[in-house]
Amino acid sequence: MIADLARRWSARIDATVDVRHLAWMRMALGPIALLHLAPFLRDSLDATTYLDSFHVPNVSWYPQLPEPLYVALLWLAAAAAVLLTVGLLSRLAAAVTAGVVAYNLFVSQAHYSTNRAFLLILLLGAAALPVGGAPSVDAWLGRRRDRLPGPGTTTRAWIVDLLRFEVAAVYLASGFSKLIDPDWWGGTVLALRVERGVEEAVAAGLPRSLVEVLADPTTMWWGAKLVVLTELFIGLGLWFPRTRRAAVLVVVLFHVSIQVTADVEVFTWAALAALALWVPTPALDAPAPPAPRWPARSRPRPAPA
Amino acid sequence: MIGPGRGGRWWARRVVFAVVVVAQLTLVVRAYHAPQRPFGFQMFPESSDWRADIVRVSTDGERRPIDDGTWEYRWSELVRGHGLDRPDVRHHASAGLDSTLHLFGAALDWVAANTPRDEQTLYLEATVTTWHNGRAPRTVVLRSDERVTAPTTSTTTRTASTTTSTTAAGAAR
8 A cells, every 4th residue: 555655656746737727826926925025115115124123033144135135125026026926937036036035034033924934835836836827928928929938837746746735734733733732722722812802803893792602611612623623624635636625615714714813914815825726736647547347338339231 | 776767857856855845844843842933833822921021230230121211222113023012011922922932032132232322231131921821920031141331341241141030920830
């Protein structure tokens, strides 16, 4: 069985797949990157950068760029994000955006957050994959001038699968850490979070009686299990064809609920954009499936002459 | 043995795939032990709170709160984000207490090292109160590196920041 799994994994790594659907992820990543960069760009307009206040790099040898160069890079990333969205020099634009987002993420420990790391992973994926397919300026230019080849839309499956692994790892790592934490699994953490938001929810128009039922310790005890199992289900369910559709639906509901109840910056939008990765990508160069041993249906035979 | 079709690229694909997977799993496991959790993906890990009172300790041992109006700087202009700009207010430690205190300790060091107009302070000291997932409060004292201060100061070297004491201010967890 292990040998069979290894053989299938090995075959999958070398397979060629069509990823033209990832153009939609590319188009979404541009605005998401801009949304992420916006506060840094706004500060730069006020001549303020991270250098003006507390910052501490992740490692002491991390290069500290001069302020004008740092600001120029931020704006370069913004321009690259626009190019990424419209699909002009898509992979280069993704690489530039990813590079600047990565530099900015690690330049100070105060800049790090999970949603930014997740965005970086997706941008790196966009730089590694042929995401420039239509609708894109590259594809349009390719059609207008026959001499120019259009952007490729096929790639090796292992890059797609590696990116899928990274996305699934986010949910599995988060779910597992909560599963083994008695405070999370027992509902304490969730109850305290909900308690914090009770007055806010009432002020937003939810009936107090409903909010109090939701904040009830028993509800929270069950709610915590629902959250943990939801994350684990997403991380596993996305992999299997039979559960993928349900997992995608759960992803949407899960992230919309997080977006409504917490400040997670670009996490929701990045997670929704990443769903494009789970469109099935059968191997284009796989051998044809074996012919059935018996006819599925009996064909009408020609009448004897 | 490299068989037919198993050239450098064939191996490179497998090696890169394996390295990324192992690196990611390592970061996930590391997140259980490290105060900072890059790529560990532990979202909403706690529902803990914290607050801190910061004093400036001068070379003669005098202790002055940073908000008593005598300091040449304002903490909130020096430290931003993650709730660190208003340590005197009880905050939710969104990334967990370990992570928040690690960052807050680094902020103390940074402020101590980047306030040249302050010629009095030898180091900053913060008395931090934490509430881990709603439990009874605990108190931790964080101290910045010692500063290179005015010429009158005998101390000229910087020391590593230290957690000087930990006391349970309430019932056991």
